[in-house]
Amino acid sequence: MTAPVLDIRDLVKEFPLRGKAGPKQTVHAVSGIDLTVRRGQTLGLVGESGCGKSTLARCAVRLTEPSSGTVELGGADLFAMKGRALRAARRQLQMVFQDPFTTLDPTMTIGGILREPLEIHGMHRRRRDEYVRELLDRVGLDPGHAHRYPHEFSGGQRQRVGLARALAVEPSVLVLDEPLSALDISVQSGVLNLLEDLQEEFDLGYLLIAHDLSVVRHTSTEVAVMYLGRIVERGPVDAVYDGALHPYTQALLSAVPVPDPRAERRRERIVLTGDVPQATDPPSGCRFRTRCRLATEICASTVPELVEHDSGHRVACHHPRTISS
Amino acid sequence: MNPTGTAAPVPGNKPSGRGFLRRFRRHRFAMAGLAIVLVLAFCCYFANIVAPFAQNDQHLLLGATPPSWRHLLGTDQLGRDYLTEILYAGRLSLTIGLSVAVLSTVVGTVLGVIAGYAGRWIGEVVMRITDLFLVVPPLAVLAVALQGLGRSYLIIVLVLAGIGWTVIARVVRGEVLALRERAYVDAALVLGASHLRIVLRHLLPNLAGVAAVSVSVNVATSIILESTLSFLGFGVRPPQSSWGNMLSQASGYVGTPQGYLLYFPGLAILITVLAVSFVGDGLRDAFDPRRKQ
Numbered sequence: 164m165t166a167p168v169l170d171i172r173d174l175v176k177e178f179p180l181r182g183k184a185g186p187k188q189t190v191h192a193v194s195g196i197d198l199t200v201r202r203g204q205t206l207g208l209v210g211e212s213g214c215g216k217s218t219l220a221r222c223a224v225r226l227t228e229p230s231s232g233t234v235e236l237g238g239a240d241l242f243a244m245k246g247r248a249l250r251a252a253r254r255q256l257q258m259v260f261q262d263p264f265t266t267l268d269p270t271m272t273i274g275g276i277l278r279e280p281l282e283i284h285g286m287h288r289r290r291r292d293e294y295v296r297e298l299l300d301r302v303g304l305d306p307g308h309a310h311r312y313p314h315e316f317s318g319g320q321r322q323r324v325g326l327a328r329a330l331a332v333e334p335s336v337l338v339l340d341e342p343l344s345a346l347d348i349s350v351q352s353g354v355l356n357l358l359e360d361l362q363e364e365f366d367l368g369y370l371l372i373a374h375d376l377s378v379v380r381h382t383s384t385e386v387a388v389m390y391l392g393r394i395v396e397r398g399p400v401d402a403v404y405d406g407a408l409h410p411y412t413q414a415l416l417s418a419v420p421v422p423d424p425r426a427e428r429r430r431e432r433i434v435l436t437g438d439v440p441q442a443t444d445p446p447s448g449c450r451f452r453t454r455c456r457l458a459t460e461i462c463a464s465t466v467p468e469l470v471e472h473d474s475g476h477r478v479a480c481h482h483p484r485t486i487s488s
Numbered sequence: 489m490n491p492t493g494t495a496a497p498v499p500g501n502k503p504s505g506r507g508f509l510r511r512f513r514r515h516r517f518a519m520a521g522l523a524i525v526l527v528l529a530f531c532c533y534f535a536n537i538v539a540p541f542a543q544n545d546q547h548l549l550l551g552a553t554p555p556s557w558r559h560l561l562g563t564d565q566l567g568r569d570y571l572t573e574i575l576y577a578g579r580l581s582l583t584i585g586l587s588v589a590v591l592s593t594v595v596g597t598v599l600g601v602i603a604g605y606a607g608r609w610i611g612e613v614v615m616r617i618t619d620l621f622l623v624v625p626p627l628a629v630l631a632v633a634l635q636g637l638g639r640s641y642l643i644i645v646l647v648l649a650g651i652g653w654t655v656i657a658r659v660v661r662g663e664v665l666a667l668r669e670r671a672y673v674d675a676a677l678v679l680g681a682s683h684l685r686i687v688l689r690h691l692l693p694n695l696a697g698v699a700a701v702s703v704s705v706n707v708a709t710s711i712i713l714e715s716t717l718s719f720l721g722f723g724v725r726p727p728q729s730s731w732g733n734m735l736s737q738a739s740g741y742v743g744t745p746q747g748y749l750l751y752f753p754g755l756a757i758l759i760t761v762l763a764v765s766f767v768g769d770g771l772r773d774a775f776d777p778r779r780k781q
Contacts, residue, residue, distance in 0.1 A: 224678050253680035260671040268672040270693040280679045312777040
C-alpha cells in the first residue's frame, strides 16, 4: 500500500448552540473519526444527510477548526501550520464543492476564476492564459470559453470548472464533497469518468463524500460508513459491499435498487424505523441502537469500538454478523 | 459546446470582454438617465456660459412675470430670469447630492463589509453604532448641527452623509453575511487566498450592484433632504441658492398666478432624481453578468 497523504486522527467537532433560553446544547457533528487517504486511491465516505460528512470534509481542508484531533498532510499537522508552510500545504490539498451554482464567483469569467490560484501561489507567471486553456481542455471544456461567465455553463460544466480550479495548483489530495449529487444522472457519469482519469494521470488521492452507494462502489478502493458523527464500518470496498457486518450498512445496501426487475421484486429490504436522533443529544453507547433490530442492553451502556474483523475490514458493533448468518 | 476543444470562435458568441459597458449601453432607461444627468450637470456647472442672463441680474420694476420667449421660465419677484437662477442653484444641489451619495456609500460599504466579515464581536459593535445613528431623528440632528456649526455647504454634506451611511451599512452587512457562505469564498480560502483578496476580488464585485443602487438612492434623498432643510430655513442662505432653497422662497405662491416659481425648481429636482435612479438601475444590472438585456 502506498503511504498515506491525508491522515485524519481522532477528529472531533462540536458546535455549541447559542440558544435564547433553556440549557446549553452542543451539536456532536463529528465524534472521534480516523480516516486515511492514500495517493492514487479513493476513500469513499457514505452516510445520510446530517451525519457530519460535510463537517468532516471542512475540517479535513482546514475550513473549520476541529474541537480536537489532528489532520496530517504528508506527515505534518495541518492545524499547526502557519504562513509559508500553510500556503504550501494548501497547494497539496484541494476541495471540490457540492453546489455547482455557488462554487464559482458569478462576477468573474472562467479564465479569471482559473487564474486566481496561479496568482495566489505565483505560478506560471509568463504563461497563465496558456495554462488556463490547458486546464479547460483537460477537464473536457472548450479552451476558447475562458472569457465566459459561470451562468453561461450547465451544472456539469461548472463542476468541471470547479475541478479545474482545484487541479490548477497541482494538488496530491482532493476532498470531493458530494461532487455529483447536484447533477443530472446523465451528466454524473461524465464527471465520474473525468475524476477517474485525473486520478490515474496525477496519482491523486480522493476523499469522496457521497450518499450514492453505487457511485462509491464504482470508484472507491476503500469505503467508510458514517452514522451520526461516527464511523460504523470501514474496509475494502468489496468486503464491505459483499459482506456488510454492521446492521446500518446492511440497511443502506438493501436500499440500493437492483436493475433486474425480477431480482428487484425478490430482494429483501431492511427498512429502518424511526428518525435519525438529534445530533444535540445522541444516544448513549452505540448511536445506532435506537433504530437497530439487534440492539441489546450492552448497546446502550458501552460504545462499540471499531475492531478489525478480517483484513482491513473493521466494524463498530456489539453484534456483528452478515445477513445470511 | 465544442467538443473538439478548439479555440475557434463560435458564431454568435462574441467575447464578452468589456461586458460591463456593453450591458450598460443596452439599458435604454439608464442611457437616457445618464444623458439627462450629464446635460443637466453641464448646464448647471457651465451656467456662466449657458445661462441666458447674468446671475442675480435684478429688474425690480419687472417683478414676477410668467414664462415668455424672453424669459423661458419667467422671472421671480426681483425680476431675475428664473432659468438662469435655476441653473446656478443646480450647482449646489447637484454637488450636495453627488458628494453626499458617494461619501455615504463609501463609508457605509466599508463599515458594512467590516461588520459582516470581521466576525461576530466587531460586527456587533459596528451594528450597534449604526443603530445609534438610525434611531436619532435626522431632521432634528441636522437642524441642531447646522445651527451650531454654521451652514457652509461642506457642513451640510458631512451631516447628510453622516445620516445616509447607516442604511447602506446595514444592507451591505446583510449581503456580506450571505456572500461569505458561498462556496466560492470557501474555495478561495482553500486555495490560500488572503482575507484582503477575498474582500477585494469576491465580496466587493458582488456588492457593486447594491452600492450602485445606494448611490442613486442617496443622490435623490440628499437633494430632497437638502430641499426640506432649506424649506424649513436651515439650508443654504441667500445669496447662495439651491433648488430646495428656491422652493422655500416660492412656497407662498401655491395656487397663485406665480405658482410657476414653485413648479420649476420642483421639476428640476424630480427630473434629476428620476434620471439618477435610472442610472443606478442600469449600473446594478450592468454589474451583474447574469443579466442579458
